[in-house]
Amino acid sequence: MKKVLSLLLLIALVVSLVACAKNPVGTSGTNEPGNETTTPGTSGKSEPVQLRLWVHVAEDTDEGKSYAERVVAFNEAHEDIKATIEFIPRDGGGSGYEDKINTALTTNQLPDVVTLDGPNTAAYVDAGIIIPIDEYITEESKNDYLPSIIQQGTVNGKLYALGAMESTVLLFYNKDILAKYSIKPGTIDNPWTWDDLFEAAKKITEGEGYPALDMRFNDIGEWYIYAYAPFIWSNGGKIIGEDGLTAEGIFNSPQNAEALAFFKKLVDAGVVSVTPEENNFELGKSALYLNGPWAITTLENSYPDINFGAMPYPVSPKTKELHAPTGSWQYAVTSQSKYPREAAKLVEWMTNTDSVVSISTAIGMPPTRKSAVELLPQYKEGIRKLMLDQLEKGGHPRPLSVIYPIISRNFQEAVEAVLYGDHPQIALNEKAQVIEREAQRYK
Amino acid sequence: MRILKTKRLFGKYNIGETVAAYAFMLPAFVFIITFVIGPIVISFGYAFTDYYLLKPHDIHFIGFENFRYLFSDKIMWKALFNTFQFIVMVIPLQVGTALALALLVNKKIRFNLFFRISFFAPVVMSLVVISILWMTLLNPESGLINTVLSSLGLPKQPFLASTTQVMPTIVVVSAWQGAGYQMMIFLAGLKNIPAEYYEAAKIDGSNSWQTFRNITLPCLKNVTIFIMITTLIAAFKLIVQPMVMTGGGPKNSSLTIVFYIYQTGIRYRNVGYASAITLIFTLIVAAIVLLQRRLLREEG
Numbered sequence: 001m002k003k004v005l006s007l008l009l010l011i012a013l014v015v016s017l018v019a020c021a022k023n024p025v026g027t028s029g030t031n032e033p034g035n036e037t038t039t040p041g042t043s044g045k046s047e048p049v050q051l052r053l054w055v056h057v058a059e060d061t062d063e064g065k066s067y068a069e070r071v072v073a074f075n076e077a078h079e080d081i082k083a084t085i086e087f088i089p090r091d092g093g094g095s096g097y098e099d100k101i102n103t104a105l106t107t108n109q110l111p112d113v114v115t116l117d118g119p120n121t122a123a124y125v126d127a128g129i130i131i132p133i134d135e136y137i138t139e140e141s142k143n144d145y146l147p148s149i150i151q152q153g154t155v156n157g158k159l160y161a162l163g164a165m166e167s168t169v170l171l172f173y174n175k176d177i178l179a180k181y182s183i184k185p186g187t188i189d190n191p192w193t194w195d196d197l198f199e200a201a202k203k204i205t206e207g208e209g210y211p212a213l214d215m216r217f218n219d220i221g222e223w224y225i226y227a228y229a230p231f232i233w234s235n236g237g238k239i240i241g242e243d244g245l246t247a248e249g250i251f252n253s254p255q256n257a258e259a260l261a262f263f264k265k266l267v268d269a270g271v272v273s274v275t276p277e278e279n280n281f282e283l284g285k286s287a288l289y290l291n292g293p294w295a296i297t298t299l300e301n302s303y304p305d306i307n308f309g310a311m312p313y314p315v316s317p318k319t320k321e322l323h324a325p326t327g328s329w330q331y332a333v334t335s336q337s338k339y340p341r342e343a344a345k346l347v348e349w350m351t352n353t354d355s356v357v358s359i360s361t362a363i364g365m366p367p368t369r370k371s372a373v374e375l376l377p378q379y380k381e382g383i384r385k386l387m388l389d390q391l392e393k394g395g396h397p398r399p400l401s402v403i404y405p406i407i408s409r410n411f412q413e414a415v416e417a418v419l420y421g422d423h424p425q426i427a428l429n430e431k432a433q434v435i436e437r438e439a440q441r442y443k
Numbered sequence: 444m445r446i447l448k449t450k451r452l453f454g455k456y457n458i459g460e461t462v463a464a465y466a467f468m469l470p471a472f473v474f475i476i477t478f479v480i481g482p483i484v485i486s487f488g489y490a491f492t493d494y495y496l497l498k499p500h501d502i503h504f505i506g507f508e509n510f511r512y513l514f515s516d517k518i519m520w521k522a523l524f525n526t527f528q529f530i531v532m533v534i535p536l537q538v539g540t541a542l543a544l545a546l547l548v549n550k551k552i553r554f555n556l557f558f559r560i561s562f563f564a565p566v567v568m569s570l571v572v573i574s575i576l577w578m579t580l581l582n583p584e585s586g587l588i589n590t591v592l593s594s595l596g597l598p599k600q601p602f603l604a605s606t607t608q609v610m611p612t613i614v615v616v617s618a619w620q621g622a623g624y625q626m627m628i629f630l631a632g633l634k635n636i637p638a639e640y641y642e643a644a645k646i647d648g649s650n651s652w653q654t655f656r657n658i659t660l661p662c663l664k665n666v667t668i669f670i671m672i673t674t675l676i677a678a679f680k681l682i683v684q685p686m687v688m689t690g691g692g693p694k695n696s697s698l699t700i701v702f703y704i705y706q707t708g709i710r711y712r713n714v715g716y717a718s719a720i721t722l723i724f725t726l727i728v729a730a731i732v733l734l735q736r737r738l739l740r741e742e743g
Contacts, residue, residue, distance in 0.1 A: 099709075102499075105497065105499050124497065126497075127495075128498075129497060220690035221690055275601070278579070403711075405710045406711050413694070416693055420606070420694060438713075441493070
């Protein structure tokens with residue numbers, strides 16, 4: 001009896017080990033015979049070109065399903081190419097998406113097409129992981145993309161990556177509260193200046209007894225540079241030098257110190273909290289809220305009582321220039337791909353008009369092609385149109401740099417230091433030094 | 444079964460038994476070399492290179508340069524300091540709490556099992572989940588703890604939003620999570636103390652404190668040493684709580700050394716430098732653990 005039990009246990013153990021091994025997901029839902037048989041293709045090849053694509057989301061999400069459908073459609077439209085998609089969710093504690101790419105680099109197992117986040121483009125290009133795709137994309141197609149998308153994927157004048165979705169941040173406001181204090185919101189043609197923001201926030205805070213502004217200072221991480229860098233840019237400053245490595249004199253410029261001093265002013269006046277309460281805008285407590293497109297869906301679906309609107313980023317009174325966050329994930333062809341031409345076709349397909357419409361509908365992020373906007377009526381008006389206007393007028397991608405993660409973290413630490421009372425210029429000087437030190441390795 | 448009659452080579456064991464012994468050890472040996480010792484040696488090797496994560500085929504030997512860099516790295520020393528600060532606070536708190544809980548739960552009272560399970564429950568919860576839960580409780584404005592404090596007329600505390608309070612706060616959360624596990628071990632140790640000792644003490648007229656000091660504690664010596672070493676090693680590895688709760692802040696005051704190694708190696712992609720920090724850190728830990736074993740020599 002014991003022997004039988006232990007044998008069964010052994011079998012169960014072996015089976016579970018085998019079953020848990022990750023298998024790439026083919027377009028399994030639609031394994032039509034047509035995909036498997038050889039086709040007398042015009043290319044003369046007897047077998048379809050096999051492409052592998054990795055995406056950074058889980059299969060059973062709306063985003064994942066959208067990608068899977070588009071790959072199926074790609075295979076149907078291209079008889080001589082067969083693409084397989086593999087889903088590797090971003091955070092897997094060591095087995096997450098970026099970890100898998102790092103491992104594949106070491107073992108030369110990279111797929112033909114990968115997704116990558118905008119700020120990683122410079123580092124990937126520098127390491128020779130992805131290849132230029134200019135020659136495979138027509139001028140006509142390139143012109144259909146938003147300029148910010150082309151800029152995000154271009155390094156040293158060459159186009160490496162294209163995105164199917166955009167992203168930005170808006171200043172949401174509670175229409176009722178603003179009306180109560182007779183405050184007029186900013187518009188795309190007439191955005192608020194920092195002074196307007198301060199005055200409005202002060203008035204409301206004094207009246208309501210609650211910090212009127214929520215800038216999400218509690219979201220420690222990439223959010224800091226993503227959401228707050230535009231304040232630097234609007235004030236005429238830059239984050240890092242053209243080479244992506246020089247910080248001294250640039251990262252800690254007086255203009256940047258001014259921008260951070262504005263944050264300090266907001267905190268000291270009590271109009272914004274460094275540790276805001278959860279969902280305070282959604283619950284009607286605060287009146288002004290800095291957040292991304294996902295907030296629109298959340299508010300519409302879960303908090304219908306809140307009468308909300310949105311306005312563009314506030315601008316520096318010095319330059320009155322509109323700068324706003326932009327950038328999200330893109331597709332690129334890897335240098336290890338044996339079929340760059342076909343892989344580039346896949347990249348273009350996953351960012352063509354239909355794909356952009358599909359993903360935009362699935363996850364509520366702004367579309368990246370002008371032709372797609374035509375097919376998405378919700379982007380012709382209201383808050384969604386404002387996002388596109390803002391992207392067009394002031395979309396400013398994060399700095400292009402090989403040491404981007406170091407810059408992002410040190411920017412975050414500098415802003416954090418100011419929020420906790422440090423003098424802006426001193427905080428910036430300190431972090432500029434750290435960046436310079438790290439940058440020495442790459443010079 | 445016939446036993447091989449062979450020469451007695453290794454003292455009292457014959458060849459057949461010796462070969463069998465080594466054969467049994469072989470799989471475990473291979474496993475340890477491949478998955479534990481091998482990677483450690485390779486990792487220490489990387490400490491002398493400029494291994495950049497995205498260029499795994501472009502590695503060069505750079506001698507002691509990483510170590511020279513390390514000594515002037517202010518953030519690394521801060522991380523090391525934070526880690527030691529954590530250790531010095533968490534060990535007495537966690538071990539002490541575990542002992543107290545074990546003593547409590549050792550009594551024959553009703554709902555004894557319920558208490559044991561409740562104290563042990565945090566141990567089986569995911570550290571990430573616990574960190575998120577505590578973040579909500581500790582929110583300076585709306586958290587439950589501050590609500591209670593202010594209703595008692597006490598000022599609200601910043602907890603995780605203060606450079607001075609953040610580490611002690613993380614200590615409390617960690618001790619809360621881990622004490623249950625050590626409680627179980629102490630419990631086993633307590634149950635191993637012969638009842639006769641306590642009876643003898645009672646007869647001699649010893650009070651609770653004297654009994655505790657002269658019988659319970661000495662008998663628990665080995666268990667306590669084991670628990671202190673394991674808690675120490677776990678404390679050195681602290682990364683989840685600061686990563687989830689504070690991102691290392693405010694102003695790097697909750698950045699631990701393992702967190703900094705992760706940040707340097709994975710986020711900054713500087714594997715060579717991160718390996719150098721790891722090497723130094725390993726030497727420090729080894730020295731401390733050896734020292735601890737020396738000072739608390741086990742008995743028996």
